[in-house]
Amino acid sequence: MNDERKKWVIETFHLTFPVVLGIGVVSFVGYVFVNDMQGKYWSFVSAYFFPPLGKETIIPAGILVGIHPLVMALSIAFVDFIVALFLIWNYDLAKNIPLIGTFMKKVESIGKTSSNKYSWIKPLRFIGIMLFVMIPFQGSGGMVGSIVGRLIGMKPWTTLISITLGAVIGCTLVAYFAESLKTILLQNLNAGLIIIASIFIIGIIIYLYRRNNKKKKQEFIQ
Numbered sequence: 334m335n336d337e338r339k340k341w342v343i344e345t346f347h348l349t350f351p352v353v354l355g356i357g358v359v360s361f362v363g364y365v366f367v368n369d370m371q372g373k374y375w376s377f378v379s380a381y382f383f384p385p386l387g388k389e390t391i392i393p394a395g396i397l398v399g400i401h402p403l404v405m406a407l408s409i410a411f412v413d414f415i416v417a418l419f420l421i422w423n424y425d426l427a428k429n430i431p432l433i434g435t436f437m438k439k440v441e442s443i444g445k446t447s448s449n450k451y452s453w454i455k456p457l458r459f460i461g462i463m464l465f466v467m468i469p470f471q472g473s474g475g476m477v478g479s480i481v482g483r484l485i486g487m488k489p490w491t492t493l494i495s496i497t498l499g500a501v502i503g504c505t506l507v508a509y510f511a512e513s514l515k516t517i518l519l520q521n522l523n524a525g526l527i528i529i530a531s532i533f534i535i536g537i538i539i540y541l542y543r544r545n546n547k548k549k550k551q552e553f554i555q
Contacts, residue, residue, distance in 0.1 A: 347422035355415040362408060366400075373398050377405070381412050381474075388504050389469035393511035406501075406508035413466065413475030413500035414493070420479040421489035433476075440480045455485045459495045462487065466499030469507050475500060 363375045377395040380386050388409050395405040420427055428434040454461035466478045475496050482492030518525030 348426070351415050351419040351422070355412070358411060359408065362404065370399065374400055374404075374408075378408050378412060381409055387469060387474065388507055392504060392507045393514075396508060396511045396515060402508035402512040403505070406504040410497070410500035410504040413478070413504075414497045416475035417479045417493050417496040420476065421493055424479075424483065437476070437480055440477055441484065451481050451484070454481055458485065458487060459491060461485075462492060462495040463499035463502075466496050467503035467506075469503060 359375065359378050363371050363378075366374050374395070377391050377400070381388070381391050392402075392405050392409055396402050428437050451465075454465055457464070462478055462482050465481065466474065478496040478499070479492060482495065483489075487495070514525060514528060517528065
């Protein structure tokens with residue numbers, strides 16, 4: 334096999350393997366379910382690809398309809414792994430894909446121009462990427478983790494391992510927290526509603542704080 338042919342085979346493998354593996358595993362897990370649960374599982378996993386839905390919404394929703402917490406957690410973590418694997422092998426190609434490429438360029442631009450957005454990750458490197466992916470906020474999954482890892486100069490496979498660990502830990506924590514909350518709601522509705530309201534209020538406070546900080550930075554730059 335000549336070098337050109339070998340290069341083509343490797344590039345084709347890098348392009349197709351993550352896609353085939355992802356579809357294959359998710360399809361296999363889905364077929365384990367029966368009746369309408371199968372369709373619900375596939376719908377939740379597919380929805381994870383479309384923002385603003387993230388692990389903090391998809392996983393609890395799946396658990397609410399009866400999917401086992403560990404199955405839901407590992408499935409979403411697997412998606413982060415597949416996305417990260419695809420990007421470390423096909424980064425430049427992915428930048429030319431509509432919507433995905435635009436998002437990637439936006440994250441790159443933020444990472445290069447903002448002094449605070451991802452600056453805390455760089456000194457921590459492996460742990461930083463792992464924590465970033467683990468925290469259940471929008472835009473903290475395998476795709477952004479891969480881009481940030483590249484921006485701070487981490488090796489591709491180190492980035493992949495860090496993302497995978499962060500995804501597994503983060504998704505598992507979200508899943509079992511959601512399962513615990515579901516149990517509390519079934520046993521004591523009022524207590525469950527108080528916890529949900531508290532989480533909602535904290536989420537609003539964090540959102541307003543981040544938006545206010547962003548506004549101040551923009552005013553400072555201007």
